[in-house]
Amino acid sequence: MELKAIGVAHSPYKSLQQIPRQGFFSEEEAVIEIDEAYAPALEHVEESEWLTVLYWAHLAERDRLVTTPPSGVRSCGVFACRSPHRPNPLSLCAVKLLRREGRRLFVRHLDALDGSAVVDIKPYVDAVALARAEDEAGRLP
Numbered sequence: 001m002e003l004k005a006i007g008v009a010h011s012p013y014k015s016l017q018q019i020p021r022q023g024f025f026s027e028e029e030a031v032i033e034i035d036e037a038y039a040p041a042l043e044h045v046e047e048s049e050w051l052t053v054l055y056w057a058h059l060a061e062r063d064r065l066v067t068t069p070p071s072g073v074r075s076c077g078v079f080a081c082r083s084p085h086r087p088n089p090l091s092l093c094a095v096k097l098l099r100r101e102g103r104r105l106f107v108r109h110l111d112a113l114d115g116s117a118v119v120d121i122k123p124y125v126d127a128v129a130l131a132r133a134e135d136e137a138g139r140l141p
Helices: 036-042 127-136
Strands: 007-010 029-034 050-056 090-101 104-108 117-123
Touching (some): 029 036, 050 104
Antiparallel strands (some): 007 029, 007 117, 050 090, 050 117, 090 104
16 A cells, blocks of 8 residues: 655644644634645635545554543544544544635645645545435435
């Protein structure tokens, strides 16, 4: 398996202690800078109001398998929570796209540490809401 960084996150969070437990809890603006080689992949990205950003949590503890979430009172396995500390610290976050300037995406709600490698960007789709709507409309078996 091979992952390639497509860009870098520029955020106001310089330490793990500064990162909000969910990006949605912060109104801070951040910038995702896409590498020149991947600039063509941004074509029409500004047509999406919300994006899903996948990034590498490079300072995460990769040997932690059990943790206690900030909102929890009991421990749980890392596959049952959104902790950045996990065997493969691939993180995802839904961000609001404020504007695009060339290869730079100005976003809100990104919870990545400054300098985190961005691995992928996709238009945000709430699949659960779509499935519920389809089910209510009688379009699902």
